[in-house]
Amino acid sequence: xxMRRILMTSFLLAGWSIAAEAGPAQDALLPVSVIFAxxxxxxxxxxxxxxxxxxxxxxxxxxxxxxxxxxxxxxxKLFAVRQPDRTSKIYLQQIAQTETGPAIASTIELQEFSDLxxxxxxxxxxxxxxxxxxxxxxxTVYLKTDPAAEPDGWTVLIDEFGDITVEKATN
Numbered sequence: 001x002x003m004r005r006i007l008m009t010s011f012l013l014a015g016w017s018i019a020a021e022a023g024p025a026q027d028a029l030l031p032v033s034v035i036f037a038x039x040x041x042x043x044x045x046x047x048x049x050x051x052x053x054x055x056x057x058x059x060x061x062x063x064x065x066x067x068x069x070x071x072x073x074x075x076x077k078l079f080a081v082r083q084p085d086r087t088s089k090i091y092l093q094q095i096a097q098t099e100t101g102p103a104i105a106s107t108i109e110l111q112e113f114s115d116l117x118x119x120x121x122x123x124x125x126x127x128x129x130x131x132x133x134x135x136x137x138x139x140t141v142y143l144k145t146d147p148a149a150e151p152d153g154w155t156v157l158i159d160e161f162g163d164i165t166v167e168k169a170t171n
Contacts, residue, residue, distance in 0.1 A: 003006040008070040011062060012109070024025055028052070031081075033079055033081050033082045033083075034079055034080070034082075035080050035081070035082045035088065035120060036078070036079060036080045036120055036122060036123040037077060037078070037079035037080070037123065037124075038077070038078050038123050038124065038139055039075055039076070039077045039095070040075065040076060040077055040078070040125035040126065040132070040137075040138075040139055041075055041076040041125075041132065041135075041136055041137030041158060042074075042076075042132050042134060042135055042136070042137075042139070043073065043074055043075070043076065043094060043135055043136075043162070044072065044073035044074075044084040044135065045071075045072050045073075046070075046071060047070040047071060047072050047073075056116065064125055067099045072096050072105070073096070073097055074095045074097045074102070074105060075094075075095050075097075075098040076092060076093065076094060076095070076137045076158065077092070077093040077095055078090065078091070078092055078093075078137070078139050078141070078156060079093075079123070080089055080123060080141070082120075083115075086119060086121065086147075087118060087119060088113075088118055088120040088143075089109055089113065089114050090109070090110045090113040090114070090118075090120065090123075090141060090156075091107055091108065091109055091110065091140075092107070092108050092110055092156070092164070093105075093106065093108075093114065094106045097148055110164075110166055112166040113141065113143070113154070113166065116143070116145055117145070118141075118143035118144065118145055119143060119144040119147050120141060120142070120143045120146070121142045121143060121144060121151045121153070121162045122141075122142040123139060123140070123141050123142070124139060124140050124142075125138075125139050126139065126140075134160075135159075135160040136157070136158050136159055136160050137156065137157065137158040138155065138156070138157050138158075139155070139156045140153045140154065140155055140156075140169060141153070141154045141155075141156060142154075152168060153168070153169035154166060154167065154169055155167055155168075155169045155170055
C-alpha cells in the first residue's frame with residue numbers, strides 16, 4: 001500500500017511539474033487579460049489602401065515592402081482586454097490572409113468604448129456561420145457602465161468602405 005502511495009504521488013508531482021512548465025507557454029499565446037474575442041467580417045483592398053480609418057496605436061505592416069500594389073484580404077477580430085480596475089478596453093484588428101498564414105494588418109483601440117469605462121460581459125458576431133465573404137463587420141458588444149446594472153448592447157459596424165460606427169444597439 002505504501003508503494004502504491006509513493007507511485008501515485010510521483011505521478012501527480014510529475015504531472016504538476018509538466019503543467020507548471022506548460023502554463024507560461026499558454027499565457028504567451030493568449031494573455032489572461034483578453035476576456036472576450038470574436039473573429040468575423042471580411043475586408044479586401046488593392047494593397048495601397050489604409051488599413052482602417054483610424055490611426056493605429058501599434059500595427060504590424062503586411063504591405064508589400066517594394067511598394068507594388070498587391071491584392072490583400074482578410075477578416076476582422078474584435079476583442080476586450082480587462083484593465084486593472086476591472087473595466088475593459090475594446091480593440092479592433094484587421095487580420096490579413098497571407099501566403100504564410102494570418103498576419104495583423106492593423107490594431108486600433110475603439111475610443112468610444114474606452115470613454116465609457118465599461119465592464120464587458122460578452123462580444124458576439126452577427127452570425128455564427130464563420131467568416132463571411134461580403135465586405136464589412138457587424139458585431140455586438142454587451143457591457144455595463146455600472147457593475148450592478150443590466151448589460152446594454154452596443155454595435156460595431158464597418159461598412160463596405162471601411163468606415164467604423166460604434167453606437168448603442170436599438171431594437
